[in-house]
Amino acid sequence: EPEVTQTPSHQVTQMGQEVILRCVPISNHLYFYWYRQILGQKVEFLVSFYNNEISEKSEIFDDQFSVERPDGSNFTLKIRSTKLEDSAMYFCASSVAGGLADTQYFGPGTRLTVL
Amino acid sequence: AQSVTQLGSHVSVSEGALVLLRCNYSSSVPPYLFWYVQYPNQGLQLLLKYTSAATLVKGINGFEAEFKKSETSFHLTKPSAHMSDAAEYFCAVTRISGNTPLVFGKGTRLSVIA
Numbered sequence: 001e002p003e004v005t006q007t008p009s010h011q012v013t014q015m016g017q018e019v020i021l022r023c024v025p026i027s028n029h030l031y032f033y034w035y036r037q038i039l040g041q042k043v044e045f046l047v048s049f050y051n052n053e054i055s056e057k058s059e060i061f062d063d064q065f066s067v068e069r070p071d072g073s074n075f076t077l078k079i080r081s082t083k084l085e086d087s088a089m090y091f092c093a094s095s096v097a098g099g100l101a102d103t104q105y106f107g108p109g110t111r112l113t114v115l
Numbered sequence: 116a117q118s119v120t121q122l123g124s125h126v127s128v129s130e131g132a133l134v135l136l137r138c139n140y141s142s143s144v145p146p147y148l149f150w151y152v153q154y155p156n157q158g159l160q161l162l163l164k165y166t167s168a169a170t171l172v173k174g175i176n177g178f179e180a181e182f183k184k185s186e187t188s189f190h191l192t193k194p195s196a197h198m199s200d201a202a203e204y205f206c207a208v209t210r211i212s213g214n215t216p217l218v219f220g221k222g223t224r225l226s227v228i229a
Contacts, residue, residue, distance in 0.1 A: 003158070004158060033216060041221065042221045103161050103164065105158075108158040
């Protein structure tokens with residue numbers, strides 16, 4: 001069964017460093033998402049992406065964040081200058097379409113630890 | 116704004132007992148509601164979803180949920196817990212605008228005791 005994959009599973013970085021989290025969505029899916037979950041808190045939406053551009057972004061997704069689909073299979077989230085509060089589990093998801101009832105398929109997540 | 120509240124961050128049941136995980140939503144318009152499960156070291160997997168067809172929704176692994184508009188609830192149940200049901204469960208609701216990002220609850224960790 002096709003699945004969303006994410007690498008690395010765990011990333012440790014120093015405050016102020018840039019990190020890139022990678023995701024490979026399911027191959028025939030057209031919509032891509034990033035969510036994050038700070039320990040003990042809710043899973044929060046960051047950004048959605050369709051047709052090579054951002055469809056929607058939350059207040060969390062400020063200028064420090066960017067997304068890219070560099071090669072037609074990968075979908076990346078970059079944090080330019082990490083802060084302590086960026087420590088969280090980051091989930092990538094994809095869906096065939098972006099309709100209200102379309103199922104989003106999630107990857108296993110990348111745990112980001114900022115020291 | 117839409118929101119979801121999951122009552123109980125941790126629920127513990129005996130093997131064979133009823134599983135009841137509570138989810139209440141807040142929405143100004145009819146919502147679409149989802150339950151996801153996360154097993155250790157795995158991604159979020161869809162258990163079931165309500166999309167305004169039937170109010171009683173059956174999902175995978177014997178789980179079901181009932182949409183009750185009067186109570187703004189979408190509780191997840193399973194008649195008989197198995198050890199393999201131990202996981203984190205997330206209730207989510209769609210937003211009404213944009214590219215349908217999900218709004219999640221904080222999750223409930225289910226433990227099953229032998």
